[in-house]
Amino acid sequence: MSEDERHRSDLLYTLMDTYIKNDVLSVQESIVNHVEYTIARSRYHFDDFEAYQATAYSTRDRLIESWNDTQQYFHDQDPKRVYYLSMEFLVGRSLLNALYNLNLKGLYREALEQLGYNLEIIKERERDAALGNGGLGRLASCFLDSMATENLPAWGYGLRYQYGMFRQTIQDGFQRENPDYWLTLGNPWEIERPNVTYPVSFYGHVSAREEDGRQIFVWNPAEQVDAVAYDNPIPGYRTANTINLRLWSAKPSREFDLESFNSGDYVASILEKQNAESISSVLYPDDRTYKGKELRLKQQHFFVSATLQDILRRYTAQHGSLENFSDKVALQLNDTHPTIGIAELMRLLMDVYKWGWTASWEATTKVFSFTNHTVLPEALEQWPVELLQELLPRHMQIIYDINWRFLQELRAKFGNDQAREYRMSIIQEGDEKMVRMAHLALVASHTVNGVAEIHSELIKQTIFEDFYEMYPKKFQNKTNGVTPRRWLAFCNPPLRNLINETLGTDAWISRLDLLEGLKSHADDGEFQSRWVEVKQLAKAKLAAKIKELCGVEVSTDALFDVQVKRIHEYKRQVLNILGIIHRYDQIRNMSEEEKADVVPRVCIIGGKAAPGYELAKRIIKLISAVSQRVNNDPAVGDLLKVVFIPDYNVSLAEVIVPGSELSQHISTAGTEASGTSNMKFAMNGCLIIGTMDGANVEIAEEIGDDNIFIFGALAHEVPKLRTERADLKVDDRFAHVVRLISSGEFGYADFFTPIVDAVQGSDYYLVANDFPAYLRAQDAVDRTYKNSSIWTRMSIMSVAGCGKFSSDRTIRQYATEIWGVEPCERPRPPNAPEGY
Ligand code: 475
Numbered sequence: 001m002s003e004d005e006r007h008r009s010d011l012l013y014t015l016m017d018t019y020i021k022n023d024v025l026s027v028q029e030s031i032v033n034h035v036e037y038t039i040a041r042s043r044y045h046f047d048d049f050e051a052y053q054a055t056a057y058s059t060r061d062r063l064i065e066s067w068n069d070t071q072q073y074f075h076d077q078d079p080k081r082v083y084y085l086s087m088e089f090l091v092g093r094s095l096l097n098a099l100y101n102l103n104l105k106g107l108y109r110e111a112l113e114q115l116g117y118n119l120e121i122i123k124e125r126e127r128d129a130a131l132g133n134g135g136l137g138r139l140a141s142c143f144l145d146s147m148a149t150e151n152l153p154a155w156g157y158g159l160r161y162q163y164g165m166f167r168q169t170i171q172d173g174f175q176r177e178n179p180d181y182w183l184t185l186g187n188p189w190e191i192e193r194p195n196v197t198y199p200v201s202f203y204g205h206v207s208a209r210e211e212d213g214r215q216i217f218v219w220n221p222a223e224q225v226d227a228v229a230y231d232n233p234i235p236g237y238r239t240a241n242t243i244n245l246r247l248w249s250a251k252p253s254r255e256f257d258l259e260s261f262n263s264g265d266y267v268a269s270i271l272e273k274q275n276a277e278s279i280s281s282v283l284y285p286d287d288r289t290y291k292g293k294e295l296r297l298k299q300q301h302f303f304v305s306a307t308l309q310d311i312l313r314r315y316t317a318q319h320g321s322l323e324n325f326s327d328k329v330a331l332q333l334n335d336t337h338p339t340i341g342i343a344e345l346m347r348l349l350m351d352v353y354k355w356g357w358t359a360s361w362e363a364t365t366k367v368f369s370f371t372n373h374t375v376l377p378e379a380l381e382q383w384p385v386e387l388l389q390e391l392l393p394r395h396m397q398i399i400y401d402i403n404w405r406f407l408q409e410l411r412a413k414f415g416n417d418q419a420r421e422y423r424m425s426i427i428q429e430g431d432e433k434m435v436r437m438a439h440l441a442l443v444a445s446h447t448v449n450g451v452a453e454i455h456s457e458l459i460k461q462t463i464f465e466d467f468y469e470m471y472p473k474k475f476q477n478k479t480n481g482v483t484p485r486r487w488l489a490f491c492n493p494p495l496r497n498l499i500n501e502t503l504g505t506d507a508w509i510s511r512l513d514l515l516e517g518l519k520s521h522a523d524d525g526e527f528q529s530r531w532v533e534v535k536q537l538a539k540a541k542l543a544a545k546i547k548e549l550c551g552v553e554v555s556t557d558a559l560f561d562v563q564v565k566r567i568h569e570y571k572r573q574v575l576n577i578l579g580i581i582h583r584y585d586q587i588r589n590m591s592e593e594e595k596a597d598v599v600p601r602v603c604i605i606g607g608k609a610a611p612g613y614e615l616a617k618r619i620i621k622l623i624s625a626v627s628q629r630v631n632n633d634p635a636v637g638d639l640l641k642v643v644f645i646p647d648y649n650v651s652l653a654e655v656i657v658p659g660s661e662l663s664q665h666i667s668t669a670g671t672e673a674s675g676t677s678n679m680k681f682a683m684n685g686c687l688i689i690g691t692m693d694g695a696n697v698e699i700a701e702e703i704g705d706d707n708i709f710i711f712g713a714l715a716h717e718v719p720k721l722r723t724e725r726a727d728l729k730v731d732d733r734f735a736h737v738v739r740l741i742s743s744g745e746f747g748y749a750d751f752f753t754p755i756v757d758a759v760q761g762s763d764y765y766l767v768a769n770d771f772p773a774y775l776r777a778q779d780a781v782d783r784t785y786k787n788s789s790i791w792t793r794m795s796i797m798s799v800a801g802c803g804k805f806s807s808d809r810t811i812r813q814y815a816t817e818i819w820g821v822e823p824c825e826r827p828r829p830p831n832a833p834e835g836y
Contacts, residue, residue: 022104023107049185051115053185059102066233066241069240078318080822081329082153082815084156085307086136086140088158088334089245091128091232092130093127097486128182133283138676142481142487145237147234150236151823153824156244156246159249163180163181168646173621173625175609177285196229198227206393225252227250231247232246237509249277250278288568297391301344304338304344307338307341322353325367330367332819339438339441342368342402345360346361372673375455375459382434386432386433410424420466424439424467425439426443451673454693454697478818480676481811491654498530502518515803535659550643552631560661561601564605566608568616570668573619575770576666578759579771585737600639602641606644606645615755621748621751623642624644627642653677657686663678667691668693676695678699679699679802682801689709692714702801707798708794708798709781712774721769730771
């Protein structure tokens with residue numbers, strides 16, 4: 001360092017040190033500066049929304065500082081890195097999460113209060129970042145939080161959709177979809193990086209030529225768009241590390257097509273280029289299928305191509321070449337959505353970096369691993385060969401080459417077994433040839449994992465049976481988890497405080513196993529009454545939300561019974577609503593004396609139906625119709641209320657989860673890969689009624705099966721039950737309830753016919769079969785609820801047994817058992833202020 005440089009560096013350090021200070025006045029200065037200079041409002045007049053914006057920008061300053069220093073530290077230490085590739089991140093709000101993680105919440109609350117603003121109020125002005133559909137996208141966000149907290153040298157990569165998950169409104173009981181143009185009023189949490197831009201190509205043709213005795217393929221694309229990076233800092237909890245979520249946005253290419261501009265129609269050329277932006281503009285709101293949607297495939301390629309170019313560029317910039325790349329990088333595929341990245345990495349290594357096939361394949365198979373999130377066969381991604389061929393001709397060629405070598409390997413191992421080849425080939429033969437993305441992912445990944453024990457076993461026996469036989473060592477389990485920060489400590493302060501006080505520490509927030517310490521208090525009467533008080537506070541908040549959103553007044557003395565999740569036949573909202581109808585029918589036929597014995601219930605249902613999923617939309621209408629009827633029946637009163645909460649999303653879940661007492665996870669056994677909201681509810685002292693499916697199995701194991709209401713057919717019984725269904729007699733109560741629907745008791749009888757047919761005919765999801773057991777389990781719920789001390793004990797035991805379901809545990813397992821990456825914790829700056 002020269003004398004001048006040293007002087008400059010000293011000066012910069014001094015400036016920074018005096019910049020971010022942790023006293024109330026400095027925070028106020030920072031907020032007011034942002035009011036005046038960033039959002040350009042007057043510091044004398046700014047409303048709650050502007051106060052939110054300025055507070056967000058002020059918080060962002062801290063995040064950027066931590067982000068920069070963390071990235072510099074990673075660079076200097078140069079550890080193996082992991083990149084989490086996901087088409088979805090269901091982030092939710094960021095303000096409170098960031099303030100809590102940075103340990104600045106108290107300071108900001110006070111600073112704002114003195115300025116006349118209430119943090120609890122202004123935080124509500126933030127729009128959710130809803131860049132995901134449901135479980136898979138929210139899991140990715142929980143993982144980022146845990147990767148930051150566990151100090152892993154990790155980044156997330158995804159897409160910056162301009163339209164997030166649609167906003168659901170309910171009109172006359174029907175779902176309506178409204179666009180979620182969430183960026184309208186700006187997004188303080190992102191940093192645009194116009195200088196981090198990559199070209200992404202599509203269409204065109206492939207030519208070949210000889211070079212040094214080797215055949216070289218050249219892809220001459222016909223369309224090119226630019227991918228621009230937007231960085232979203234992800235702070236860890238009580239660590240100096242802040243990691244990055246890099247999202248790509250499509251922009252018209254700067255260079256391509258210049259000729260068309262010079263060839264005459266300037267305006268038409270500009271308009272055509274504008275189309276480029278549509279690639280990243282909308283999140284597909286379907287969590288099952290998107291058959292043949294060209295734009296979806298374009299999105300996938302756009303995403304992985306930009307991501308891989310970025311990873312390779314940063315690697316070579318630091319190391320001078322790609323040497324040791326596969327020892328220093330791990331790439332996790334969140335489902336098959338980014339699988340085209342396998343062909344793209346092969347292409348980049350071979351065509352751009354001029355590696356041979358063998359070296360390229362060795363590196364590719366060493367870096368990729370893949371997570372499966374579903375056993376439903378219709379959700380397995382396939383793309384028509386014809387479409388891939390047209391859109392990505394070079395990739396199609398590479399996929400054929402991979403498949404050719406794979407089939408050779410298959411023959412070497414199993415001899416000539418045509419049926420097996422037909423089943424396992426990456427290309428599905430038939431009228432329309434298809435590329436099976438899961439098979440490509442399985443062949444090229446060193447590891448594949450399911451997301452709960454039962455699910456990881458099932459994929460070995462069903463959809464991936466052949467692959468398990470061929471590559472048994474590739475298969476692993478990584479039971480999902482959720483971040484205990486957002487889903488307990490931050491969304492439920494009264495419970496957090498009670499736990500802190502009881503355990504004498506808040507260390508459990510990043511070491512969730514410590515919750516076990518609550519077990520010894522489970523029978524303590526005084527502790528129990530405080531526990532009940534905490535739950536009542538959360539119920540009151542939820543009741544107010546219900547009033548605000550549904551206009552229905554509910555009593556907080558009733559049992560709050562909840563089912564919130566995407567609407568799907570396999571998740572069996574139908575079983576829930578049939579149970580509700582049964583309950584309603586019983587109550588309205590009771591004497592006053594009998595009524596005195598009923599446990600009052602509020603049944604809360606929420607969730608979105610994919611816009612093209614007709615039956616799911618009918619189920620929403622049925623729930624609304626039942627709620628109309630029940631809530632207005634004077635014979636029922638407060639004994640039963642049914643509400644459908646519109647637009648279920650992350651922020652609503654943060655109110656619903658703490659306020660619930662019973663949560664339903666009642667999928668047909670063997671269909672729900674894991675479920676993650678079950679973990680959130682259990683963590684907040686909500687009891688679970690559920691089937692032996694997904695993570696319920698492990699929750700029962702951890703909290704004890706006497707602390708959960710389990711019912712229904714087991715996964716191994718399901719196939720046989722399905723074949724016998726038609727011959728079995730159905731329960732009279734079931735027949736009666738179904739008849740009420742089809743006879744028009746709730747109106748719209750014709751409209752509900754497909755629902756009735758589905759459970760009366762083949763009943764693929766075994767609703768009729770499980771109905772009696774479900775009612776028995778619900779009876780047990782009522783009986784237990786009457787004994788507050790037993791119920792509360794179960795609630796405490798649920799929380800105490802939840803340690804396993806922290807995503808910190810999940811991430812540590814991924815890190816050691818799949819990625820081979822180690823923590824890289826940035827030391828706290830020596831002059832860091834108290835509490836930093
Ligand atoms: C499972 N989403 C849960 C959760 O592992 C599990 C599919 C296609 C396109 C867009 N989104 C999807 C899913 O498949 C999904 O959300 N799966 C869920 O993943 C996390 O807990 O059981 O259904």
